[in-house]
Amino acid sequence: MGHSGRVSSTNHITRQPVPPTDSVRVNAAVAAPKAADAATDRRVDTTFDKFHDRYSTRSLGLKTSPVRALFAVVNRPEVVSLAGGMPNIADLPLDVVSESLKELVDTRGTVAMQYGSGQGEPEMRKHICEVMAVEGLVADPDDVTVTCGSQQGLDLVTRIFCNPGDVIMAESPAYVGALNTFASYQTEVIHVDMDDSGLVPESLREKATAARQDGKSVKFLYTVPNHSNPSGISQSTERRREILAVADELDLLVVEDNPYGLLNLDGDPLPTLKSMDPDNVVYLGSFSKTFAPGFRIGWVLSPSFVRDKLVLAQESATLCPPVFSQFAVSSYLAHWDWRAQVDSFINMYRIRRDTMLSSLAETMPEGTTWSHPSGGFFVWLTIPGAIDSAAMLPRAVTKLVAYTPGTAFYADGRGQRNIRLSFCYPTPERIKVGVERLAGVMREELEIVETFGLADCTAGAITLNLPDAATVTGIIFNAKKTDASANAMTLDGDGSQTIDGGTTASTTVQYTSITVQSDGSNWHVI
Numbered sequence: 001m002g003h004s005g006r007v008s009s010t011n012h013i014t015r016q017p018v019p020p021t022d023s024v025r026v027n028a029a030v031a032a033p034k035a036a037d038a039a040t041d042r043r044v045d046t047t048f049d050k051f052h053d054r055y056s057t058r059s060l061g062l063k064t065s066p067v068r069a070l071f072a073v074v075n076r077p078e079v080v081s082l083a084g085g086m087p088n089i090a091d092l093p094l095d096v097v098s099e100s101l102k103e104l105v106d107t108r109g110t111v112a113m114q115y116g117s118g119q120g121e122p123e124m125r126k127h128i129c130e131v132m133a134v135e136g137l138v139a140d141p142d143d144v145t146v147t148c149g150s151q152q153g154l155d156l157v158t159r160i161f162c163n164p165g166d167v168i169m170a171e172s173p174a175y176v177g178a179l180n181t182f183a184s185y186q187t188e189v190i191h192v193d194m195d196d197s198g199l200v201p202e203s204l205r206e207k208a209t210a211a212r213q214d215g216k217s218v219k220f221l222y223t224v225p226n227h228s229n230p231s232g233i234s235q236s237t238e239r240r241r242e243i244l245a246v247a248d249e250l251d252l253l254v255v256e257d258n259p260y261g262l263l264n265l266d267g268d269p270l271p272t273l274k275s276m277d278p279d280n281v282v283y284l285g286s287f288s289k290t291f292a293p294g295f296r297i298g299w300v301l302s303p304s305f306v307r308d309k310l311v312l313a314q315e316s317a318t319l320c321p322p323v324f325s326q327f328a329v330s331s332y333l334a335h336w337d338w339r340a341q342v343d344s345f346i347n348m349y350r351i352r353r354d355t356m357l358s359s360l361a362e363t364m365p366e367g368t369t370w371s372h373p374s375g376g377f378f379v380w381l382t383i384p385g386a387i388d389s390a391a392m393l394p395r396a397v398t399k400l401v402a403y404t405p406g407t408a409f410y411a412d413g414r415g416q417r418n419i420r421l422s423f424c425y426p427t428p429e430r431i432k433v434g435v436e437r438l439a440g441v442m443r444e445e446l447e448i449v450e451t452f453g454l455a456d457c458t459a460g461a462i463t464l465n466l467p468d469a470a471t472v473t474g475i476i477f478n479a480k481k482t483d484a485s486a487n488a489m490t491l492d493g494d495g496s497q498t499i500d501g502g503t504t505a506s507t508t509v510q511y512t513s514i515t516v517q518s519d520g521s522n523w524h525v526i
């Protein structure tokens with residue numbers, strides 16, 4: 001029998017008893033500041049959400065990001081965060097932007113601060129078409145709907161196409177923001193396999209056909225063909241053709257999300273799916289990575305019937321996309337050499353990407369592999385099977401490095417053996433330090449496994465005896481499901497908890513000895 005006992009003083013589960021509602025109300029009333037002091041006193045809230053049983057099923061599908069849960073710590077300056085995907089906009093000509101904003105307020109302020117068109121301002125849509133032309137995409141401003149970032153484009157497209165229970169085919173791994181949107185509309189995501197050339201057409205055909213044979217309504221394929229978030233992989237031109245051919249054969253709409261298309265670090269942009277099959281592709285674009293995310297301007301380019309629905313959906317969501325932002329972005333594009341600015345972003349990101357790739361090559365433990373992105377912001381790591389990326393995150397943060405665990409990018413519980421690293425924001429020096437720290441944490445994890453071993457927990461029970469009971473204050477226990485039929489495993493210490501659901505479960509208990517009872521299927525105790 002193998003065993004594993006990990007000791008940590010920082011990882012206690014906090015199983016606070018939930019106070020009865022009445023006592024919370026009394027406490028809140030006692031603590032409530034007098035009206036006159038309210039503005040200056042700290043805000044007082046109850047610890048109990050009295051609406052907890054009233055939220056929509058839709059809202060229950062929304063997941064907390066594992067990194068956001070550690071937000072306060074990750075944002076400390078000593079922590080190198082390779083987790084977020086914030087573009088580095090330090091190079092932007094703020095003086096130029098500032099002047100054009102002033103001019104905008106002075107000359108067109110009352111129009112810019114007024115409500116506008118639900119489809120977006122004509123001037124903005126014209127500029128958007130000029131930007132798309134750089135990627136070889138010829139479009140009419142009339143087919144463009146302006147959105148609050150491409151994130152809202154994803155939301156509107158899902159809103160107009162999907163009913164609860166509908167299926168969306170998505171590459172694997174897929175952008176976490178898209179998965180959250182799809183979950184919020186109660187759709188089911190079926191992941192399509194990927195290889196080094198991107199999404200695998202045969203896998204798309206197989207899985208979409210199987211879903212339809214199961215009576216499911218498959219609504220669209222979601223893909224990021226250029227420098228995908230999180231994998232960093234780009235589809236080859238030939239692969240794009242094959243994917244479109246399969247989509248056509250299946251009569252399946254393609255949603256192409258392309259925020260990184262112009263951030264090609266090694267060559268010219270590849271043709272967009274939209275340019276290769278205009279009638280069957282809905283295209284999402286964004287200024288977040290090529291200008292600045294704060295204006296929240298993105299767009300959807302779609303066939304006109306789809307556009308009509310999108311405009312109605314946009315009107316019901318926001319009345320109109322922000323007019324001031326649209327004028328500001330238009331003015332930047334008109335008055336600044338934005339293409340030279342994108343080239344300067346490219347040069348900056350290339351240095352960061354190269355630093356990350358060479359640091360990984362120098363430091364990563366054996367058995368680790370990673371993607372070699374030709375653009376965008378991300379590198380995708382596959383780590384040795386003994387390490388669980390989600391369970392390792394808090395320990396990595398205590399060693400002053402943060403990343404995003406691969407589990408964030410799958411709707412089906414996979415990703416424990418993956419890590420997304422972003423090279424966009426930290427300086428090359430910080431990237432080097434961050435990768436070195438991460439490699440150190442991974443080596444420590446591997447050493448622990450070597451010392452304590454791995455246990456296969458098939459039918460029956462195993463008891464984990466912990467090394468030094470007197471000093472133990474917390475135990476991190478991880479069990480990975482290795483058999484699709486495994487459903488539940490019970491942990492019995494001084495308390496009892498059941499692990500079920502996904503392929504990995506992790507919990508923290510405060511006891512010195514625990515018994516693990518499996519349900520007769522295979523679990524792998526880490």
Ligand SMILES: Cc1ncc(COP(=O)(O)O)c(C=O)c1O
Pocket residue numbers: 085148149150151152175177224229257259285286287288293297298
């Ligand atoms: C693939 C992808 N799609 C969409 C978005 C949303 O971008 P925005 O809403 O800022 O345009 C992001 C942001 O990181 C992304 O990576």
